[in-house]
Amino acid sequence: MSGWLVIAGLGPGDEAQVTPEVTAALSEASDVVGYIPYVRRVADRPGLTRHETDNREELDRARHALEMAAGGGRVVIVSSGDPGVFAMASAVFEAVEAGPQAWRALDIRVLPGITAMLAAAARAGAPLGHDFCVLNLSDNLKPWDLIERRLRLAVEADFAIALYNPRSKARPEGFGRALALLRETCAPDHVLIFARAVSTPDEELRVVRLAEAAPEMADMRTVVLIGSSATRVIPRNGTPLVYTPRSVTV
């Protein structure tokens, strides 16, 4: 009865970006739990049960994993990217806080992963090379007003900004509103990067100026990186390089 629960980040898609500690935890697991496409990234083997769940069932999934670990299972919850950035780790700790006291004594470890913005930034150059903000643009779990308020303050502070979940079929409007807000306050040549499915065969990277940016450039597989006013574009053959300088002079 020495079960444990690991909440592991699989990175953005490429197996060469999965850390050895995550690979080791998966090799010792009795159960893998997660959203269908992430669980399918874990190879089947004897002694491993793969539990695939729908994307909307995060708290149920967390409770199920905690129950299995409490019963002696060696359980890995898999997230894409990093589990602590808009992924499963918070859901697990919500379940722990609301659950039986015994869950607090469980061996629970979070293993970090390469989150989408870091993979996207690496492909583009170094757009997050100075201070930046990270915002989930989905209003499934928070009011849109709060998103807009945070975006305004982030622009006022002249942070670079990474937007997760910018646009989905169920939420087609928000990202257009975010672009409109940026157009009110930033110059037309402010730099945006649309990074889709980075590190997978579907990868697409697009560097545009705010004046040309359109809502359709983003979908649920896209991370949008917004430069600060200092962000630079280096033209060259192919996709330009984008970076934010380390220095700010006044």
Place this chain on the structure above:
Amino acid sequence: MSGWLVIAGLGPGDEAQVTPEVTAALSEASDVVGYIPYVRRVADRPGLTRHETDNREELDRARHALEMAAGGGRVVIVSSGDPGVFAMASAVFEAVEAGPQAWRALDIRVLPGITAMLAAAARAGAPLGHDFCVLNLSDNLKPWDLIERRLRLAVEADFAIALYNPRSKARPEGFGRALALLRETCAPDHVLIFARAVSTPDEELRVVRLAEAAPEMADMRTVVLIGSSATRVIPRNGTPLVYTPRSVTV
């Protein structure tokens, strides 16, 4: 003459957090370049030249690496954490922009790594599980006023905040001022995490309330994570778990 330049993230310290693509690049390199303690993390082998430089010489180091790659070298610049987050990638692209046109045609790749805040957050629970900001507290390359302005706006937006380079011997004052600013605007029970040397043998993790936080709790090996107003602490035996819920209700 098919040289290349890779800017690679070694993660916070534990070799089990170095991605396989970084390990592969290092195994193919002719030259490794970087700040002394990071270069020393790369094992010596025949055919590899290790170039150790001081921390303050980032632009010189970048130019040197670009020259070697332009001359046919297979060059890896190593950074701790992620190279795009307050590390070497921006310095390299600054050098590219200011350098000879031929450098723009070089094969330059950035390989992401586990940056300190993700490793620290994973150890604590999921304090960055909702929207957050990332700020370099060093005023070596930007005016202190800008840091303070960004910190104020980040608190106004109720972001969780990760502070890099909070305090050094050369800059003992800034973090104390940052704490004073937080005390003006946040409740005394606002949560802070001092995460020092995460994933190394010197690791220390400390969860405190703002009322108890003191400047001496941070040094240059510390990342400070500041919760949002919604951040929760789950008491248990040993270090408590800290997480920021996914939902905001109004």
